[in-house]
Structures are given as structure tokens and as C-alpha cells.
Amino acid sequence: MDTPTPHPTSSVHAALQELRARAEKRKSLVTQSLSDELPADVQRLVQDLQVHQIELEMQYEELLLTQAEAEASRNRFTDLYEFAPVGYCTVAANGTIEQLNLRSSQLLNQPRQQLQGRRLGQFVAPEARMEFGQFLARALRPGARQSHETTLLRADGTRIQVLIEGGAVEGEPDQAISSCRLALTDVTEQYQTRRALELSERRFRVLFERSQDGMLLMRDNRFVDCNEAALHLLGLRHKEELLGRHASAYSPEKQPNGQFSMLQANAYWAEALRRGHSRFEWCRLRASGEEFWEDILLTAIPDPGSDEVLVHATWRDVTDEKQANLRIRESEERLQMALRGSHTGVWVLDYTTNLVHWDARAQQVFGRAYDANPTPFQVLQEAIHPDDLPGVAAAMRRTVTQQGPFDLEHRIIWPDGSLHYVSAVGKIMLDVNGQPTRFVGLMRDVTERREAQDELTYKTRLLEHILANLPVVLSRFNHQHEYLELTGAALRPLQIPDNAWQGQRLDDVFPDLAGPLEVLLTGQPVSFVSAIEQAGQRAYFQQYGFFDEQRQQGVLFGIDVTESEQVKAQLRREEEFTRSLLDNSVDGILAFDRELRITAWNRVQEVLSDRSEEQVLGQSVQELFPEYTSEDQQRALREVLQGMRMMRYDMPFHHQEGHFESYFVPLASPSGSISGGLVIIRDVTDRVRMTEEATRLKLQQQQEVLAAILTTQEAERKRIAEALHNGVGQLLYAARLNLENRSTTARNREAALSLIDEGIRTTRSISHELTPGILEDFGLKIALQELVKRIPKQQLDVQMHLQGLERPLPRLYDVAVYRIVQELLSNIIKHAQTHEAFIHVVYEEGRLHISAEDNGVGFNQQPGDSPSKGIGLAGIRNRLDLLGGTLFVDSRPGKGSIITIEIVVK
Numbered sequence: 001m002d003t004p005t006p007h008p009t010s011s012v013h014a015a016l017q018e019l020r021a022r023a024e025k026r027k028s029l030v031t032q033s034l035s036d037e038l039p040a041d042v043q044r045l046v047q048d049l050q051v052h053q054i055e056l057e058m059q060y061e062e063l064l065l066t067q068a069e070a071e072a073s074r075n076r077f078t079d080l081y082e083f084a085p086v087g088y089c090t091v092a093a094n095g096t097i098e099q100l101n102l103r104s105s106q107l108l109n110q111p112r113q114q115l116q117g118r119r120l121g122q123f124v125a126p127e128a129r130m131e132f133g134q135f136l137a138r139a140l141r142p143g144a145r146q147s148h149e150t151t152l153l154r155a156d157g158t159r160i161q162v163l164i165e166g167g168a169v170e171g172e173p174d175q176a177i178s179s180c181r182l183a184l185t186d187v188t189e190q191y192q193t194r195r196a197l198e199l200s201e202r203r204f205r206v207l208f209e210r211s212q213d214g215m216l217l218m219r220d221n222r223f224v225d226c227n228e229a230a231l232h233l234l235g236l237r238h239k240e241e242l243l244g245r246h247a248s249a250y251s252p253e254k255q256p257n258g259q260f261s262m263l264q265a266n267a268y269w270a271e272a273l274r275r276g277h278s279r280f281e282w283c284r285l286r287a288s289g290e291e292f293w294e295d296i297l298l299t300a301i302p303d304p305g306s307d308e309v310l311v312h313a314t315w316r317d318v319t320d321e322k323q324a325n326l327r328i329r330e331s332e333e334r335l336q337m338a339l340r341g342s343h344t345g346v347w348v349l350d351y352t353t354n355l356v357h358w359d360a361r362a363q364q365v366f367g368r369a370y371d372a373n374p375t376p377f378q379v380l381q382e383a384i385h386p387d388d389l390p391g392v393a394a395a396m397r398r399t400v401t402q403q404g405p406f407d408l409e410h411r412i413i414w415p416d417g418s419l420h421y422v423s424a425v426g427k428i429m430l431d432v433n434g435q436p437t438r439f440v441g442l443m444r445d446v447t448e449r450r451e452a453q454d455e456l457t458y459k460t461r462l463l464e465h466i467l468a469n470l471p472v473v474l475s476r477f478n479h480q481h482e483y484l485e486l487t488g489a490a491l492r493p494l495q496i497p498d499n500a501w502q503g504q505r506l507d508d509v510f511p512d513l514a515g516p517l518e519v520l521l522t523g524q525p526v527s528f529v530s531a532i533e534q535a536g537q538r539a540y541f542q543q544y545g546f547f548d549e550q551r552q553q554g555v556l557f558g559i560d561v562t563e564s565e566q567v568k569a570q571l572r573r574e575e576e577f578t579r580s581l582l583d584n585s586v587d588g589i590l591a592f593d594r595e596l597r598i599t600a601w602n603r604v605q606e607v608l609s610d611r612s613e614e615q616v617l618g619q620s621v622q623e624l625f626p627e628y629t630s631e632d633q634q635r636a637l638r639e640v641l642q643g644m645r646m647m648r649y650d651m652p653f654h655h656q657e658g659h660f661e662s663y664f665v666p667l668a669s670p671s672g673s674i675s676g677g678l679v680i681i682r683d684v685t686d687r688v689r690m691t692e693e694a695t696r697l698k699l700q701q702q703q704e705v706l707a708a709i710l711t712t713q714e715a716e717r718k719r720i721a722e723a724l725h726n727g728v729g730q731l732l733y734a735a736r737l738n739l740e741n742r743s744t745t746a747r748n749r750e751a752a753l754s755l756i757d758e759g760i761r762t763t764r765s766i767s768h769e770l771t772p773g774i775l776e777d778f779g780l781k782i783a784l785q786e787l788v789k790r791i792p793k794q795q796l797d798v799q800m801h802l803q804g805l806e807r808p809l810p811r812l813y814d815v816a817v818y819r820i821v822q823e824l825l826s827n828i829i830k831h832a833q834t835h836e837a838f839i840h841v842v843y844e845e846g847r848l849h850i851s852a853e854d855n856g857v858g859f860n861q862q863p864g865d866s867p868s869k870g871i872g873l874a875g876i877r878n879r880l881d882l883l884g885g886t887l888f889v890d891s892r893p894g895k896g897s898i899i900t901i902e903i904v905v906k
Contacts, residue, residue, distance in 0.1 A: 087184035214315030367414030471560030832856025
């Protein structure tokens with residue numbers, strides 16, 4: 001890098017001081033009188049010379065001042081030149097670099113000392129050097145400035161795209177031009193973007209032209225371009241036969257659905273513009289009159305620079321598929337006629353979609369109402385009985401792997417819970433590659449046949465199940481009281497094997513059974529309880545017996561009632577424990593029966609109610625607590641007696657102040673029926689107080705978080721606004737000054753200046769919207785008034801009513817109100833289609849009331865819609881949720897809208 005020339009200000013200042021000293025000295029000499037001895041002519045000449053000398057020194061002083069100003073101006077120009085964001089260089093007629101600034105050396109990625117004296121063309125890409133040489137030759141000619149875009153090779157081997165502008169340095173009229181000045185601007189990013197766009201356009205054109213499907217471009221529902229495949233579909237030779245025609249061209253007057261082709265095409269066009277795409281099947285005619293079907297996909301391509309929309313259309317010939325589907329439908333109709341008489345349903349599983357297509361009879365087999373839509377295969381799987389599901393899955397796998405027939409009977413569960421049997425047969429359908437594509441099956445309900453078979457073995461299986469799983473014992477014996485059979489699950493706890501006593505006499509094993517056995521063998525039924533002690537355990541059995549006349553033998557069923565006997569003893573012990581538990585509980589406990597009579601009352605309850613146990617036992621709840629005669633309280637008591645558990649806070653079985661909760665529990669009898677209810681009353685005063693305190697702290701934390709969020713948002717908006725004003729705004733001003741000084745045509749300059757002015761105004765507007773400084777400086781009232789003033793009257797005439805805003809609100813609410821009003825005005829301008837609006841902002845008694853009213857188009861609010869649905873009020877809704885505010889929207893089509901907001905200022 002070059003060393004800057006030292007600033008000459010100090011030397012010039014010293015010279016001026018010396019001149020002043022000399023001038024003062026000469027002045028004193030002029031004023032001194034010369035010797036009278038000198039001739040008068042000599043004295044006058046000397047004085048003239050001294051005055052002339054002072055004048056010369058003063059002129060010299062002015063020259064030094066001018067020199068100092070010139071040096072300062074030159075230094076400023078040097079700084080601008082050296083540190084400009086654009087590269088500047090001076091190139092000699094032979095192409096060598098004579099002078100360049102820092103940005104030029106940065107663009108070439110070499111020190112400036114190594115670049116001076118080298119040819120600039122050495123840094124131009126080899127393929128672009130010829131064009132660069134021609135540009136340099138033009139730049140060395142006198143006249144207009146030249147510009148050229150080229151590729152430079154930097155010292156590190158990287159390439160950059162540079163825009164070079166400049167012209168010749170003109171000297172004396174009779175001298176030849178020896179150099180030119182050039183400005184280098186890095187446009188690599190713009191170049192890469194332009195190249196990517198060109199590449200994308202070429203790719204689209206290749207895909208468009210070479211696609212096997214018909215590709216067309218449409219505007220205003222008319223064809224503006226097409227590929228060869230589209231012409232081939234229509235049997236046309238030239239694009240001129242199609243371009244410019246309506247989308248319904250080469251179509252029958254009406255589509256097969258009875259709609260006029262032109263109206264239907266317009267409807268699909270409108271759908272594509274509304275949704276961005278539209279797909280449908282279309283019947284069209286070739287030039288020969290042949291009818292064919294095509295699958296059409298319309299895709300809207302909006303043009304950001306225009307209101308017009310370009311639509312890309314894809315045509316695919318699906319005539320063969322339609323005809324194949326028609327043949328399949330005819331075949332299926334014949335199959336349906338054949339199957340109707342057999343009451344057999346047909347179902348088809350598509351492996352590609354895992355959907356089942358089944359007819360009404362198949363759905364009836366599964367107990368379902370007919371639905372024409374396909375059903376996921378999972379629905380059928382879930383209907384199969386869980387025990388049969390593995391077998392069905394295995395049979396399906398064998399059918400797929402072995403490609404054999406499927407034939408199986410299994411159970412299914414109907415939606416109503418009933419069990420049915422199904423006989424299913426089917427076969428796998430393969431594609432041309434031998435891969436399974438579909439499973440076609442038949443099914444028939446065989447429930448009645450299976451129920452008849454099952455009924456024959458039901459009782460046998462039931463008896464086996466009872467003996468194997470229930471605590472019973474089956475004994476059979478002959479007239480000699482000898483055991484013929486002894487079996488049952490009740491023997492296992494006693495470690496007695498089945499038929500362990502076969503051949504032994506019952507009265508030898510159990511002497512106490514001799515009497516009942518004699519009665520039984522006479523043909524009379526018996527019922528008694530017997531006890532058995534075995535392996536250190538004592539078991540009790542309730543015996544039921546009868547005499548089998550057919551086999552001439554006695555039969556005894558013994559039911560293990562050991563647990564019941566033990567429960568009776570346990571109940572006695574538990575009653576004592578419950579009494580102790582009730583009296584030592586920290587909660588109040590009471591119980592009542594189905595007639596709502598008090599059956600239990602502990603000591604804590606006596607304290608809470610000021611009633612002793614003797615006073616309340618046997619008394620009615622309604623008599624003790626008359627407040628429970630209301631319908632709601634009566635219903636709560638009935639629900640408890642119906643088996644419901646509940647927590648209630650409004651049933652005070654007490655006279656104490658504070659917060660109490662009552663937990664209702666139904667009481668079941670040993671038989672399982674509800675015999676009454678239990679109420680546990682707990683003092684939760686301390687817990688409620690702690691909960692309220694926690695809620696208050698949580699709300700306070702939420703407010704603090706909200707304030708931090710909104711403060712951060714406003715700070716970020718202010719930072720962005722300052723960046724827009726100080727960055728983009730200043731760049732726009734600089735661009736405007738540059739355009740004013742450039743030698744372009746007046747018309748182009750005026751147009752560019754107009755665009756830049758619009759950009760400056762937009763930047764200021766965005767900056768103001770992001771961070772309204774007037775809100776901080778002058779308060780909410782002035783900020784809202786200024787906000788309304790910024791809206792042109794011809795765009796929207798806003799009438800504003802402000803009240804109670806003279807004193808500042810907390811910063812959080814000032815910003816929130818300003819943003820809410822700003823959003824309401826924006827919504828009215830965008831959606832209301834009106835030129836008049838009314839805004840009311842009133843603060844009184846700690847509440848902020850905001851309303852916005854317009855007489856615009858309004859909108860239709862459907863029942864259940866949220867107040868902010870579809871009208872751009874999501875941001876307002878979020879702010880109000882954080883502030884705890886409410887929003888109400890009253891709007892009707894053609895009647896305008898009224899939006900009301902209320903915020904409690906905390």
C-alpha cells in the first residue's frame with residue numbers, strides 16, 4: 001500500500017506567521033522618516049519600494065492560503081477516491097494500470113504496488129479478453145462513457161463478474177488521448193442469479209417440449225403455447241390450429257355429465273385460479289372426430305409484475321383406462337347377478353392402497369350398513385375375533401406365497417358386539433411381473449349352522465370349564481357309596497388329585513355324609529354344607545346333589561364356600577378396625593344408606609357439625625341438612641347411590657368457616673349392589689389459600705413476561721427502523737445524487753428519480769410503522785392522531801374520538817393500544833372496501849375501550865366461528881390474550897363491521 005503524503009497545513013501556517021512578522025517590520029520602516037539629507041526624489045522612491053514590497057508579501061500570503069485550501073480539498077478527494085465502495089483505476093493506452101484505489105486492489109486480490117504497471121487485460125478471463133480489448137479501445141476514444149460486463153480472474157484463482165464503466169481522459173485539444181478512467185463494480189451475485197434464472201427457463205423449456213404428456217400454457221382460459229405431444233393428442237399438425245382458442249376447443253358441446261363444455265371449462269379455470277390448481281377428466285374430440293378421454297392438471301403460475309395469471313396445463317390420454325374400467329364394471333355386474341342368489345358377498349383387497357372394496361352383501365355379513373366408499377383393510381382385521389386372527393393371517397400368507405386358494409371359516413364381531421361365523425374363499429391376482437396386486441374373495445354368513453353345531457357341545461364344554469376353572473367338585477357314586485368319579489378345580493388347593501379316592505366309600509372318607517347320601521339315593525335332591533380337612537387346610541363346600549335315574553348313580557356338586565366363611569370372620573374384624581379408623585381419622589367421615597339415613601359419624605364430623613353421633617345416627621340427611629332439598633343436591637345424592645364417585649365443594653356437612661371438599665364414594669354390599677354412600681369431608685382452607693397465592697404469582701409472572709416480550713419486540717422494531725432509515729434510506733439518497741450527476745437522458749433520469757423518491761417515502765413509512773417515535777416523545781393521544789393524519793383522505797376518511805388519554809398509561813398498554821388501532825385501520829383499508837371509518841379510544845375507571853366501525857362490505861359470521869376468523873385479527877387476538885382483554889366482532893354482509901375491544905389496565 002502507498003504511504004499518504006504528509007499534510008502541509010503545519011508548514012503553510014509557519015510560512016504565514018513569518019510573512020506577518022516581516023510585514024509588521026516593514027510597516028514600521030515605512031512609517032519611519034528618512035534622513036532629511038536624502039533628496040526628496042530618493043525618499044519618495046524608497047517609500048514606494050517599501051509599499052510595493054508589503055503588497056507583494058500580502059499577495060504571497062494569499063497564495064499560501066489558496067494553496068492550503070487546495071491541499072485540503074485534494075486530501076478529501078484522495079480519501080473519497082481511496083476508500084470508495086467502487087473500484088477506480090486509470091489505464092494507459094497500452095492497457096497498463098497507472099493508478100488504482102484500494103477497492104480495485106481488493107477486487108483483484110493483490111497489493112496495489114504489484115498491480116501498477118501491469119496490464120488490466122491479464123486479469124480478464126481468457127475467453128473474455130477479446131471483448132474486453134474492444135471495450136478498452138472504445139473507452140480510449142473521446143465521447144460518451146462506455147460500459148462492459150466481464151469476468152475477472154483474481155490472484156487466488158476465483159472468478160468474479162465485474163461491471164466496468166468509464167471513458168477517455170481528455171487533455172489539450174492538440175494532444176492525443178493517452179489514458180482512460182474506469183470504475184469497477186462487483187456484480188457477481190446478480191450475474192449468478194441471472195444465470196440460474198436462465199438455466200431454469202431452459203430446463204423448463206426442455207421438459208415442456210420433450211414431455212410425453214401434452215403440455216400447454218394458457219392465459220385468460222385460452223391456449224398460448226403447446227408442445228408436440230398436445231398436437232399429437234388432438235391430431236393437429238401446426239400450433240396455429242390450437243393457439244388462441246378457448247379451453248373447450250375440440251370438445252363436444254356437452255360433457256358426458258350433461259354440462260356444457262364451455263361452462264364446465266370456465267368453472268375448472270376459476271377453480272384453478274382460486275385454489276392454485278385443478279385436476280379433472282375431460283372428454284375431447286380429435287381433429288378426425290374421434291372421441292377420447294384425457295386427465296388434465298391445471299397449475300396456476302402468478303406473474304408478480306402483472307395482474308394476469310399464466311396457467312400450465314398437463315394432458316394425459318386415459319381412454320384405454322376408461323374403457324378397461326368400463327369392461328370391468330360390466331363383468332362385475334354379471335358377477336353380482338350370479339352371487340345375489342347365493343347370498344354371497346364379494347370383497348377385493350388392493351395391495352397398493354391397502355383398501356377393501358366390498359359390496360352390500362359383504363358389508364351385511366360384517367354387520368355394517370352399506371357404504372360405497374372403500375374401507376381400510378384394518379377395519380376387517382379388527383372385526384375378526386382375536387383368537388381367529390392368527391389363523392386368518394397365516395392362511396392369507398400361504399395364499400400369497402403358494403398362490404393357492406384361500407378357504408377358511410372364522411369368527412367375526414359385529415359393531416353391536418354380537419358374534420358371527422363367516423365362510424371365506426378367495427384368490428390372489430398377480431400382475432405381469434408375477435407380483436400380487438389384489439385379493440378377490442367371497443364371504444358368506446354361516447352363523448346359524450355353526451350355532452347348531454356349537455349347541456351340541458356347549459354344555460359339555462361348559463361343564464369342563466366349570467370343573468377346570470371354578471372352585472367346585474363333582475362327585476359320582478353308586479348305591480354302595482363308592483366313588484365313581486371325583487374331579488374339580490376346588491381339589492387343587494387341598495392337594496387332592498382327580499379321582500384320588502376312586503373305589504373308596506364316601507362315608508369312610510367323610511362319615512358325616514352318610515345321612516345325606518341315603519336321602520339322595522332315594523331320588524330326593526339334597527343341599528348341605530360339609531367341611532374337608534386335608535394337607536393342613538380346612539375347606540367348606542356347599543353341596544347340591546341329585547340322583548341320576550338313567551345311570552342309577554348319585555351326583556354331588558360341591559361349591560367351595562371357604563372364602564365366604566372366611567369373609568364373614570374378616571367382616572367382623574374389619575368392622576372393629578373401621579370403627580377405630582373412623583374415630584382416628586383427621587377428616588370428617590359420614591355414611592348413609594339408600595334411604596339417606598346416617599349410618600356412620602366419626603369424631604371429627606362431630607366437631608365440624610356440632611352434632612354428636614347419637615344425635616345423627618338413623619336420622620335423614622335431608623332433615624339434618626335442609627339445604628340439601630334442592631334439585632341439584634338431590635341429583636348428586638342419587639348419582640352416588642347409582643355408583644358414581646364425585647368431588648363436591650358446595651355440600652357443607654359442617655358449620656365451620658373456611659374451604660372444605662366433600663368426596664363421595666358409593667358403598668357396595670357383599671352382593672355387589674350399592675347399599676349406600678360414604679362422604680369424606682376435608683378442610684382444604686390452607687391449600688386453597690396457597691393455590692390462590694400461586695395463581696396470583698403466576699399471573700404476575702405472565703404480566704412481567706408479556707412486558708418483556710412487547711418491550712423486546714418494540715426494541716427490535718426500532719432497530720430495524722433505524723437500519724432502514726440510516727442504511728437503505730441513505731443509500732437511496734446517494735443513488736439519487738448519483739443519478740442527478742450522471743449524463744443520462746432527462747426522461748430516464750426523471751423516471752429513476754421518481755422511483756427512488758418512492759423508495760425513500762416507503763422507507764420512511766416502514767420506519768414510522770416499525771417504531772413510532774412520536775409515541776415515546778408525545779404520548780398515545782398525539783401518536784394516534786398522527787397515525788390517522790398519515791392516511792390520505794381520498795383513501796380512508798377516519799373520524800377519531802379520544803378520551804381520557806391525557807395522562808400517560810403504562811408503556812406496555814400505550815404500545816398495545818397503538819398497535820391494535822394500527823392493525824384495525826389496516827384491516828379496514830384492506831378488507832372493508834369503504835372510504836369512511838370511526839375509531840373510539842376511551843380510558844376510564846381503569847379500563848380501555850377501543851372500537852372500530854366502518855360501513856363497508858362486512859362479512860358473514862357463521863355459528864361457532866371465532867371472532868377473529870378470516871378477517872386478519874389474529875395479531876390483535878394474540879395481544880389481547882396476553883393482556884387479558886376481550887374482543888367482540890359484529891358484522892353482516894353489506895352492513896359494515898363493528899369491532900369492540902376492552903382491556904383492564906393493571
